[in-house]
Amino acid sequence: MSFIGNIIWLIFGGLATFFGYLTSGFLLCCTIIGIPWGIQCFKLSFLALLPFGKKIRIKEGSPGCLSTLMNIIWFFIGGIWIALTHLGFGLLLAITIIGIPFAKQHFKLMSLALTPFGREVYE
Template identity: 65%
Template sequence: MKTIGNIIWLIFGGLLTAIEYLISSLLLMVTIIGIPFGLQTLKLGILALWPFGKTVVDNGSSCGCLCLLMNIIWIFIGGFWICLTHFAFGLLLCITIIGIPFGRQHFKMAALALTPFGKTIQ
């Protein structure tokens, strides 16, 4: 079932979303300051490519204050708007019964888009 969901996701927008995240990741990595943010955008792109069957796991306090600071900067730079977009798409998809699994994937991506530092995808 995960494979069918991922293929449908990929055909109906997942590939386009992953390409957009990849391009933005590469643009962020042009500068040295943008490399950590580009890596987090790349993490979002990987999740956008094949989201069914993957979970977002919190690393705990492995990076401490640096993760907190980077997440705050991320929220102000654009993470809030990315989160809001995924949340809106999730609500829109949850209108129908067929769209609920896809809406749940957008909610998962919204949570990762809000605070990506200190989280991994498994």
């Protein structure tokens, strides 16, 4: 299921989402201050490329004070808008039975878009 789901995901918007996050990551990494947020955009881009079969977890050990601060900055600068976009697409896809697996992937991307610092993607 994950192979077929990833292929369908790529055809119907996953590739565009990947390039959007990748471009944002490169633009953020052009500045020294934006490098931590650019790295998180890269994390989102690779999850948006092939989301089926991947999971998100909090990194082992406590994330710490710095990642909490970075998540707060991320949230107010743009994370809330990214998360709301994924929420909207997820709700739209959840209307049909065929779209439910794709809605779940948008909800997964939404949770990572809210707080990317201190989280990791694994298979």
